[in-house]
Amino acid sequence: MKVGIGILGGGTVGGALLQYLINEQAAIVAKTGLELEVRRVAVRSLSKTRAFPIPVEIITDRPEQLIDDPSIDLVVELMGGLEPAGDLVMRALQAGKPVVTANKELVAARGAELIQRAEEKGVSLLFEAAVGGGIPIIRPLSESLAGERITRVLGIVNGTTNYILTRMSEDDLGFDEAVEEAQALGYAEADPTADVSGADAAAKTAILASLAFGTWVSVDAVYREGIESIEPIDLRFAATLGYIPKLLAIGVETPTGVSARVHPALVPLDHPLASVRGANNAVFIEGPQVGQLLFMGPGAGGGPTATAVLGDIIDAARELLAHAQVAPRIRFAPGRLRDFGEIETKWYVRLEVADAPGVLALVAGTFGEFGVSIKSVWQEGRGEDATLLLITHDALEANQRAAVAALRSLDVVTEVAATIRVQSDEP
Ligand code: NAP
Ligand code: HSE
Numbered sequence: 001m002k003v004g005i006g007i008l009g010g011g012t013v014g015g016a017l018l019q020y021l022i023n024e025q026a027a028i029v030a031k032t033g034l035e036l037e038v039r040r041v042a043v044r045s046l047s048k049t050r051a052f053p054i055p056v057e058i059i060t061d062r063p064e065q066l067i068d069d070p071s072i073d074l075v076v077e078l079m080g081g082l083e084p085a086g087d088l089v090m091r092a093l094q095a096g097k098p099v100v101t102a103n104k105e106l107v108a109a110r111g112a113e114l115i116q117r118a119e120e121k122g123v124s125l126l127f128e129a130a131v132g133g134g135i136p137i138i139r140p141l142s143e144s145l146a147g148e149r150i151t152r153v154l155g156i157v158n159g160t161t162n163y164i165l166t167r168m169s170e171d172d173l174g175f176d177e178a179v180e181e182a183q184a185l186g187y188a189e190a191d192p193t194a195d196v197s198g199a200d201a202a203a204k205t206a207i208l209a210s211l212a213f214g215t216w217v218s219v220d221a222v223y224r225e226g227i228e229s230i231e232p233i234d235l236r237f238a239a240t241l242g243y244i245p246k247l248l249a250i251g252v253e254t255p256t257g258v259s260a261r262v263h264p265a266l267v268p269l270d271h272p273l274a275s276v277r278g279a280n281n282a283v284f285i286e287g288p289q290v291g292q293l294l295f296m297g298p299g300a301g302g303g304p305t306a307t308a309v310l311g312d313i314i315d316a317a318r319e320l321l322a323h324a325q326v327a328p329r330i331r332f333a334p335g336r337l338r339d340f341g342e343i344e345t346k347w348y349v350r351l352e353v354a355d356a357p358g359v360l361a362l363v364a365g366t367f368g369e370f371g372v373s374i375k376s377v378w379q380e381g382r383g384e385d386a387t388l389l390l391i392t393h394d395a396l397e398a399n400q401r402a403a404v405a406a407l408r409s410l411d412v413v414t415e416v417a418a419t420i421r422v423q424s425d426e427p
Contacts, residue, residue, distance in 0.1 A: 002035045002037055004069075005072065005073070005313065007040070008085065009078035010059070011078065017078065018054060020307075039071050040066045043061060046060075067092050073097065073098075074099075074100070074317060075088075076099075077100070077102075080105070080189070080190055082106055082109060089101060093123060098125070098319065100312040101125070102130055104204050107207055108207055111207065111210070112332060119328050124319055124326050126316055128309070128312050129305045129308035129309045131204040132281045132299055133304045134297050134308055137295050141212055142330045146330065148287040148288075151254075153249070153251040153283060154283070154284045156273060156281050157208070159299035160188045160189070161195055161226075162280065162281070163178065164227065165245055166278050168232065172232075179192055198247060202262045204249060205250075211330055213251065215332060230420070231418060233418075234348075241376075241389070245267070245420065246267045247263070248265045249262050256342075259338040261343070265421045267423045268425050272294065273423070283295045283296075344395060345397045345422075346375075346421065346423075347392045347400050347422060349416065349418070350388070351363065351416055351417065352417055353386055353388050355379075355381055355383070356412065360377065360388070363388065369406065370402045372395040387417075
């Protein structure tokens with residue numbers, strides 16, 4: 001049974017998908033009974049040299065023609081970005097064609113609207129590859145765990161930043177060099193700022209939190225910090241203290257609302273997330289009935305991501321051939337979003353201070369004024385000055401910030417040189 005496929009985008013993921021669909025066609029037929037035939041691939045430049053050349057009879061630079069082509073039953077969007085991808089996806093759904101996409105930016109920004117249109121048209125909008133690259137995480141959340149009341153999502157969801165932090169921590173590589181490597185390996189977004197600023201992880205966190213908690217979490221509601229301000233000196237201090245920095249995605253549901261955030265955090269070396277290296281991702285999902293689940297694997301790169309896209313294509317093709325009226329996969333109810341300031345966090349703070357009697361007491365007293373208690377302190381002397389490293393106990397994020405702001409106004413504090421949140425020992 002033949003299904004005509006149109007692919008918008010023939011880059012890292014689109015190219016890997018096309019290569020697999022062409023080279024492994026017989027194996028796919030043998031395993032699924034489906035003949036997935038790529039009938040058109042839309043790109044921006046027809047003359048570009050590609051790792052996997054696109055056959056001349058199917059390549060086009062007119063993506064809208066692909067949507068209108070009656071021989072195309074199913075549209076795969078692998079262009080990235082909000083537009084024209086958003087308009088093309090909407091047009092495909094409007095035309096009653098199922099859509100598979102890896103575009104987290106688009107799903108996070110317009111997912112509710114696109115899912116609604118897909119439902120109205122009785123077709124699927126599938127986006128397994130939008131989060132976690134090759135790791136199956138969207139389907140487990142929206143199907144296997146659909147009945148569980150999920151309370152927490154915690155993980156590493158950006159391969160590029162994890163690759164950069166791994167190379168900087170383990171191999172002393174500079175930030176810019178590590179970014180270039182991640183780009184060359186096909187992990188980074190077209191503009192890698194989306195990775196290092198935490199924007200890509202925030203989009204994925206919005207999607208995960210929405211599916212996990214059944215409340216649509218807009219990407220603007222996700223608190224976000226990137227890895228740009230992590231300095232090599234803090235990587236060294238962190239290692240000495242028994243931590244490694246990771247860009248964490250955290251979603252929590254509490255009786256008073258849902259919160260979602262992305263920021264770097266020092267993870268204890270014996271925490272399972274500490275061993276997630278390179279472009280790998282890992283996500284813990286927690287619920288009262290199921291306990292704790294861990295999903296882990298390659299989070300970026302053409303091959304792993306194309307595998308997730310192909311799984312969705314097969315799912316959508318099966319529905320097409322069964323002429324199935326696609327049932328809604330998940331419903332979103334209104335819910336309260338909690339402000340990050342209301343969440344308890346733990347901080348690592350690096351201070352440059354005068355090495356004089358009473359300084360430590362003054363610093364500790366300032367934290368104390370805001371109800372923040374100090375867990376541990378290390379000092380390194382440098383003549384009349386000293387570097388002070390503090391790790392606080394859990395306290396309200398708003399209080400941690402207020403305490404650090406107050407430290408800045410102390411005469412004995414030359415500089416608040418770094419603040420990084422610290423993840424608890426338990427997963
Ligand atoms: P990419 O290598 O930059 O490929 C994008 C493709 O889309 C290119 O073939 C490009 O054409 C084409 N394109 C872009 N704008 C176009 C336009 N206006 N008209 C026609 N074609 C256009 O990107 P990618 O890494 O494959 O990522 C694609 C999507 O997958 C993104 O949403 C990304 O976030 C997502 N994703 C990527 C990964 C990964 O590891 N790379 C993992 C998970 C999800 P040209 O080739 O002619 O430039
Ligand atoms: N740029 C993304 C990352 C690709 O590095 O995680 C996978 O979504």
